Amino acid sequence: MExxxxxxxxxxxxxxxxxxxVLARHFAIPQSFGVYGAYRAASVTEHAAKEPQHGxxxxxxxxxxxxxxxxxxxxxxNLSCESCHAPLAVHVRDDQKVGPMTIPTPIEVCSWxxxxxxxxxxxxxxxxxxxxxxxHDETMxxxxxxxxxxxxxxxx
Amino acid sequence: MPTTPASDxxxxxxxxxxxxxxxxxxxxKQGAKALGASVATIVLCDMTDLTxxxxxxxxxxxxxxxxxxxxxxxxxxxxYLVDIRKCIGCGSxxxxxxxxxNVPPAHFRTWVExxxxxxxxxxxxxxxxxxxxxxxxxxxxxDITKAFFFPKLCxxxxxTPCVQLCPVCASYRTVDGVVLVDxxxxxxxxxxxxxxxxGSRFIHPVTHTASKCTLCYHRITRGLTTAxxxxxxxxxxxxxxxxxxxxxxxxxxxxxxxxxxxxxxxxxxNCYYLGLTKEAR
Numbered sequence: 001m002e003x004x005x006x007x008x009x010x011x012x013x014x015x016x017x018x019x020x021x022v023l024a025r026h027f028a029i030p031q032s033f034g035v036y037g038a039y040r041a042a043s044v045t046e047h048a049a050k051e052p053q054h055g056x057x058x059x060x061x062x063x064x065x066x067x068x069x070x071x072x073x074x075x076x077x078n079l080s081c082e083s084c085h086a087p088l089a090v091h092v093r094d095d096q097k098v099g100p101m102t103i104p105t106p107i108e109v110c111s112w113x114x115x116x117x118x119x120x121x122x123x124x125x126x127x128x129x130x131x132x133x134x135x136h137d138e139t140m141x142x143x144x145x146x147x148x149x150x151x152x153x154x155x156x
Numbered sequence: 157m158p159t160t161p162a163s164d165x166x167x168x169x170x171x172x173x174x175x176x177x178x179x180x181x182x183x184x185k186q187g188a189k190a191l192g193a194s195v196a197t198i199v200l201c202d203m204t205d206l207t208x209x210x211x212x213x214x215x216x217x218x219x220x221x222x223x224x225x226x227x228x229x230x231x232x233x234x235x236y237l238v239d240i241r242k243c244i245g246c247g248s249x250x251x252x253x254x255x256x257x258n259v260p261p262a263h264f265r266t267w268v269e270x271x272x273x274x275x276x277x278x279x280x281x282x283x284x285x286x287x288x289x290x291x292x293x294x295x296x297x298x299d300i301t302k303a304f305f306f307p308k309l310c311x312x313x314x315x316t317p318c319v320q321l322c323p324v325c326a327s328y329r330t331v332d333g334v335v336l337v338d339x340x341x342x343x344x345x346x347x348x349x350x351x352x353x354x355g356s357r358f359i360h361p362v363t364h365t366a367s368k369c370t371l372c373y374h375r376i377t378r379g380l381t382t383a384x385x386x387x388x389x390x391x392x393x394x395x396x397x398x399x400x401x402x403x404x405x406x407x408x409x410x411x412x413x414x415x416x417x418x419x420x421x422x423x424x425x426n427c428y429y430l431g432l433t434k435e436a437r
Contacts, residue, residue, distance in 0.1 A: 036331065040340070043341075048374055080248075083252065119271070
């Protein structure tokens with residue numbers, strides 16, 4: 001055992017290296033990593049915890065039942081209020097009003113769906129805005145559509 | 157080297173021959189003890205994690221405690237369906253997605269393309285601002301025989317190229333079938349952006365990490381539908397759940413001639429299309 005000292009030193013070095021590896025591994029790998037797969041499981045919770053901006057279907061009717069009733073009777077019944085206005089979160093949070101709801105510019109909002117386009121399904125109601133306005137002896141303004149149509153029930 | 161020193165003061169005091177000198181040996185001893193203790197603690201901590209892994213991979217997995225509101229991700233498997241024949245190209249989905257997920261300007265988690273195909277099969281494709289501001293009537297100078305809108309989003313593939321090549325395990329697919337990005341791990345190398353054959357990923361200009369459609373994970377785990385599906389005025393977009401009995405989308409997939417994008421890539425997408433044509437890609 002003349003050279004035992006050398007073996008002890010080598011083993012000691014190995015032990016230190018292994019220890020450092022375990023330590024480094026512990027601090028480098030996040031706590032929830034690998035629980036469900038090769039990813040940090042806590043990330044799933046973080047994604048799920050984000051706050052929805054758009055309300056559940058029908059959230060608006062709680063306060064605006066009058067408009068909701070008008071809308072429910074017309075061709076816009078299946079349309080989400082937030083599609084034309086804005087996400088609920090800009091207006092209400094935790095049942096408290098936090099800001100005004102956006103009133104959209106009718107000519108812009110109506111044209112998103114109803115401007116005549118070749119790529120639109122033919123059965124969908126659409127008009128060439130300029131000629132439609134001229135046909136009805138109106139002048140083109142931002143809210144010209146509302147002269148004849150009720151946005152919540154356009155057939156009215 | 158002498159094995160028995162003449163006296164403590166005669167040699168340099170190496171640890172091999174100065175058992176009573178103390179300083180270096182004590183240092184090593186204490187160091188070894190401290191290291192041993194910390195390693196033991198860490199190993200014990202990791203052991204508790206191991207039990208979690210065993211539970212997670214067992215035949216009857218423990219209900220995941222990832223969700224606070226009783227949502228069980230083993231009971232869902234989401235699929236998406238786009239009916240191209242219904243889409244009117246209004247861009248409501250793009251606006252809703254942008255507002256719901258705070259998507260940076262000029263970047264899109266979902267977008268709408270307009271295809272106008274001529275008699276010779278030539279397709280004029282445009283998607284001004286992702287379709288967010290709707291589409292304007294415009295001339296193509298071609299004899300257009302077929303035109304349609306083509307909404308696109310992440311296909312949430314079963315065999316995802318993006319997840320496979322992420323070098324830091326930042327991209328992953330959840331048990332309920334949603335491909336997500338862990339922003340805290342992503343290093344923004346952009347490999348996944350290049351790997352996605354559907355172009356559904358981008359590098360966020362502020363955080364410099366990969367960003368993509370999450371299938372509104374914060375909404376679907378609360379029992380809501382995605383922002384784009386809720387915004388669609390013509391039901392061209394639908395969210396389905398293959399594990400729900402009598403699910404409308406699952407029924408359509410089972411009974412109708414649905415198609416997927418680029419099936420030759422074997423990515424096995426979970427976004428299905430009705431009314432695709434050969435020009436749409």
